[in-house]
Amino acid sequence: MSNNETKNPILFFMQESWLLLVSAILFGCLLACLSAAWQPKIIQNEIDKFNALAGGLLSEAKGFQNAGESISVDIGKGKTYSVRVKKGTDAAGNLVGWAFVCEGSGFADKIKLVVATDAAFEKLAGFGVLSSNETPGFGDKITIKDGFYQSQFKGAPVTELELTKVGDAETIDSRIVAISGATVTSEAVVKTFNTFLLPIKEAMAEQGLL
Amino acid sequence: MVLASVMELVNNAWPAALLALGLGSLFALILLIASIKLRVVVDPKIDAVHKALPNIDCGACGFAGCASYAKAVVTNPELLGKCAPGGSDTSNAIAGILNLQMSGSGAPMRPVIHCRACEQDKTYFADYDGIIGCTSANAQPNVQACAFGCLGYGGCVRRCRFDALHIIDGLAVIDYEKCTGCGACARGCPRELIEMVPFTQDIMMTVACNSKEGGKNTRTFCKVGCIGCGLCSKQCDLFTTENNLARLDFARYEPSEAAQTAMDKCPTGNIVFRGKNAPAPREAGQKPAASAK
Amino acid sequence: MVLGSGFYVLSFHENDKLNISKGLNKMSKDVSLGKTFFAGIWDSNPVLRLLLGMCPTLAVTAAVKPALTMGLSVVFVLLFSNIVVSLLRHQLKPHLRILMFTLTIATAVTIADLYLKAFMPEMSASLGPYIPLIIVNCIIIGRAEACASKNGLIVSIIDALGMGAGFTITLCVLAAIREVLATGNIFEITVMPGSFTPWAAMGMPVGAFITLGLILGAVNIISKKTA
């Protein structure tokens, strides 16, 4: 071994590590191929999930397409979040509403929401949760589809929303009643709406979408 | 068609393959160079010995753990054979690693307890009311009339990691099936009643008393104590009597007529067998077998 | 790295040490295939006896479904790495052995991750980074080092299956307990009476740690009784 070392380092290197190198190439190829084969499916999964959530909110919508440029929303701390608004169309291709993904910080972690509005961007069609890590039994109640919390957003006006602890959850207005014991999560959702709704509306108007 | 899809695959795969190759060779190179340039000479024997040990860190060898024993035994092969739990297998394996021959008789060391006084055989002057433990009890003298016998608070039991010792009827009793000969019990006894002896036989004869008290006192203090009468040493040269106490030379012991006679003649039934499946000793106070003849 | 696990052994409590060394001994001494398989399930169960792979054990057992998925992913990765390592075992060079293991395992894990993302997106999302963390699960590299690099293909496969099964079963048992108490359901089927108020804490880290602690205690009792 010490002979090899001194005589021909390259040969020595190859002797020691050819197996590793060959496997590296093989494994690299393997992964690339698998990825190539499955990537479309993975992307489709995401689209499907969005469509399922947004479709659940805008029941007439049959499909969603990107509309306009992506919009940069200031989410504080000097950071921005880029939103791609999608246009929901019915079978005939008519505009039935808008939907987009946005996020805010919840109790435990980030909460990603799908928010949908009517065609005029005047009234909310509600929201769905794309991902959240809130405490089971507390914050994760926002993920209950058509639960009392989610329902309050169906038909609420696109304005500054307000969270209250006590109130009537039945009336649909800009006052949102918090989930008892999960004020933080409830507030995070409301805050997310407030951060995104109006800037997006403005930007869409600028882009001439509205 | 086929070619096209192969081309596409290759097209997809080359960057990944290249990246993997690049990283792979980079690290392979670095590690190779490092392993040569930064080599620290550690005796590979230490590692090998460590692996051969049972790795339970019981401390029987007298070192802080298997790792430090490994280090020690490599530098000083005389320490071979100290790992009791590993037994001869381990010793042989280490000897193999160190290219040594295991020497010596190799009779396993096992503990014997030099006392056979159960609760009803003992005399007490007072009630001991303190910490349950032999060292503590021994620090309150004269509670138990015999200052040499087993206190029965299990100082040894607590040391044994192999559940091989139990207090039965006020006396520590060794379960030779479970005992590994680690010697921890001997270190745990404040009265130094436990002696590690070479078990040249499956069952060993022993004088189960430690009392250096004169015969008269021993008789009043304990029903089964050795009174130092010297009958055994007259029968068999394996026995010696000194300081009012008989002792057996364990290293030379093997079963013999003479030894058996000595045992039978003992007026207090103090010479007994110890070991796996040892026969039960004569009952306390029972007449010597010889006189029954 | 296996030396690494050896080191943990040094600093563990006596209780654990005896368990671990018993487990490791059993592993190396057993020869028959059946025994090899069952060793992984009880005598040297990776979680309960060797205390390896605790992170995923705790992290994914809030419910049975992710636990099962995790278990099966580990089985896949174990199989993959054991097979590859076993096949290449004569070619391994000392300095780069570990690098080779790592490479193999990372590949297998990436495959598993891609598969989950493609075909079980929900599951993939809920398992989050714990699937890629299989790479550093000591069980896998431990088996590669201790079994696959010394044994033939068949033994390695059986070993992987046994270890994997032991891991999966443990995860599922733990998850079942936690899921029932935390939600009243199991596999999303309600099993507790309607009046049962779920113990949300069981779904949180507390529940994970305490339940696993109690299970380990129970295993200690059982193994002491049967020893």
Next chain:
Amino acid sequence: MLSKITVSPAPHISQKLSTQRVMGDVIIGLLPAMAAAIWFFRLQAALVILTCVTACMASEWICGVIRKKENSLWDLSAVVAGLILAFSLPPAIPLWAAVIGSAFAIVICKMLFGGLGANIFNPAMAARAFLTASFGMLMTTWTVPATVDSAMPHISATNTATVTQATPLAWAKSAIKGKAEVTEANGLLKNTFWGNVGGCLGETSSLALLIGGVYLLIRRTITFHIPAAVLIAAGVFAAVFYFVNPDKYSDPLLHLFGGGMLICAFFIATDPVTAPLSIKGMWIFGAGAGALIMLIRLAGEYPEGVMYAILIMNAVTPLIDRACKLVPAGGKPHVQ
């Protein structure tokens, strides 16, 4: 002649003091608070207290039987744990939840660690934390004391039928949002002192707790160090904020008398088992607890921080003990 004499190591005499007596004193110290609880919350309170104490004692007894240990029931520590747990539960807690909490306290937090004296965490607080994590809703439903005039402002009937009232601290917390509510919260101060407010069973009446605390101090069951450290640290913390911005932060007195502060200072932080041994350690422990309570109250997500502050300080108690290791009277020996 005489019967057998006994022998044991010195000393042969001892002070007339026993664990049972120490615990008994704590129980006596808790009596005023118990009376207040029963006065304000009536039958509910009595039932919860009874359930917790019984369940704790039962758990202790069962664990003793299983471990085949000397019956440790009569050292009364389980009774104290049960009382403290009951006092830190909301009055409307269902009794089954109280039983789960008691079992968690005694079995998981005390007996598994080796029983009295070995537990790292305060059993009652750990159990409360477990209940809070499990049954958040139940643990934040505050019934109105039976003595309260239902026309008082902060009483609301939510979706459920129970009439609930926000606790003073909850008001102080939401008060951060508006001046009017701060004043209102401050107006609560008098009621808070007497106990005429919503809250956990044992925490509402500051007066009762003070009486009990003084009793313990007089009996020397506790020393003044921990309570003083807790109250001073919390008081200073709260006062700084109050004087910087009285419009937004409530009166420090509300923080001292509101919520679990007093029961914490006199009965919980002083739990000898989970507090440091040395005097210096006690000061650190108490000050840490006081500061953490205020940090959680003012900056955290919860209106009250006693339970978490205590648990966190319990966790670092071994480290505090180590840091405050005593130096022998003759200085550290040169060679050990």
Next chain:
Amino acid sequence: MAEIRGKFTFPGGTHPPENKHFSENRSIEPVSVPKQVAVLLSQHLGAVCVPTVAKKEAVLAGQMIGKSDAFVSAAIHSPVNGTVKDITLLPHPVIGRTMGIVIDVDAENNEIKQPVNGQFDKTFNPENYTVEQICRAVKEGGIVGMGGAGFPTRVKIEPNPAMPKEILLINACECEPFITCDYRVMLEWTWQFLAGVRLAARAAGCEKIRIGIEDNKPEAIEVLTNAVKELGGKEDIRVVPVKTKYPQGGERQLIQSVLGKTVPTGSIPPTIGVCVLNVGTCAAIAEAVATGNSLTHRVVTVAGCAIAKPGNYYVPIGMRVEDLIAYCGGLTETAAKVVMGGPMMGFAIADLSTPLTKTSGALTFLTKAAVTRAKHEKQQTPCIRCGRCLTVCPEHLNPTRIAHAVKYFRMDIAQDYYLSACIECGCCSYVCPANIEITGYIKTGKLLQARAKRRLG
């Protein structure tokens, strides 16, 4: 009489009930000669003596019957005229069965030995004796510390160039409950005691003499103060009242209280130039130097509810406990414990045939009621970490930690928390509400450690 309040004290300590009333007003009474005495060959720290007499040999009172050539050792003497009956194992109050010499008393030819205090008065002049003379007398008289530890006194007072002594501190605290022997010696043998003090100071080369005495003994303080005045200030002697607190009499504590100095952990007083002697020891020095008598008798306090006639007795060393009990009218029905020494540090005796030794300053007879709650495991609870033991420990240790470390055989931890710095005063056990035998565990720990060391060595 003006009330005297000690100003000085040390941090820590506790206040067990003093219980001195049993014997404090009873003057020293010589006891009649028993039929047999048993003189132990091991009565002090250091080497065990070798008998210098044989079985059946006749011995005279004061005759040396055992000696050792070791430096740290002291000879032993027969207290009576008689014949050696046996040299055998005998019960020792502290170390179990050890060799001793049993002497049958020659009943016709024995008188009760009377104290020699009458031979001393204020005119006694220590300058009449050279340092060598004093040291030889102390050595030949077999004098050992009578305050408890039994360290050979000669070693303590002999000039040692390596550790020059400046201050002689007389330990007159007698802080243990029940014990009054030193108090009576100070009251009745005042001049003999002071003679001893001055002789010791001369031998040790100490310029200053301080007598530390607890303020619960105002009479003794007054008597001594007056006597010192009468001496006329030739020497720098001061009587220093200190606060009554247990263990004020611990030498490290007393040095802290009286001199404001601390003895470094693990060291002995001479390292800071202090020599500490007990009252009884000084009296013995005076007797040995002035009359040539060896240490064969000492004052023993007999106290407690369980004995018929408590008092202070002048007893031959080697008298058996049972004989003294008989002389004092026997035990009462309620007796539960016989303690050699006081209740805080004394040794409970199991075998009443145990002979008295040079260090046995008292026999305390405790009833069940006095042994408040018998301290045994059944009545213990686990430690509730109340910290009381830390507060009272005069050595500022963490007794509970040490005790638990010993309990779980973690000698490394015990040592880390200064196991060996414990003076075994018993304060921690006394105050512990959980009733844990903390001191017992610590003592056990020291034994374990000694054993481990022996094995290594």
Next chain:
Amino acid sequence: MPTPVAAGVNSWFLNKFELERLEMDTLQTLLLGFIGIVLVNNLVLTKFLGICPFLGVSGRLDMAFGMGLAVTFVVTLAGTLTWIIDHVFLIGTSLEVMRYLCFILVIAGAVQLVEMYLRKFFPALYESFGIFLPLITTNCAILGLCLFVNLWGIDNLLEAVVLSVGAGIGFTLAICIMAGIRENLELADVPECLQGAPITLITAGVLTLAFMGFAGMIR
């Protein structure tokens, strides 16, 4: 002039209590992120990362501290390196599929290199904390942190570094607390079947309950 740290703390307070949203400067973000990952999102107690050493090396305080230092060192190194690799090589070239492979190779290689280096040139340092290094490669906390940094979409290097250091310190904190507790439990009458790992897990469970107190302090 207040020091930067004081200013950071100060403005955090302002923000927390004044409610008007001030412009948060970077320092503040970093500070919050740091405190967050040490206390609020402690890797061991909330994310279950690094449990093996947490159980294995928490028997003695000095060992635990050594382990904590080693982890802090390695996690800082790994977090930084992997962030760079991720952003320089992988994201640009859409080779994300190679992420895990690259990460683990980088971590394993770097750790091994550092270990050998220490062993050769700083034997004293190696004895006190280098011996832990090889164990750490198979420690979830390292790879986990790298993955979380990626998952949270941390897009600047400084933040990644601060989070990495914080993660290491959080680990050190948790393991030292546990070591203190375990040293006490050694002198307690813990039921035999629970001694060792089981009681450590149960303690960790209650510890997570305690750390919930920090929840929501930083978001």
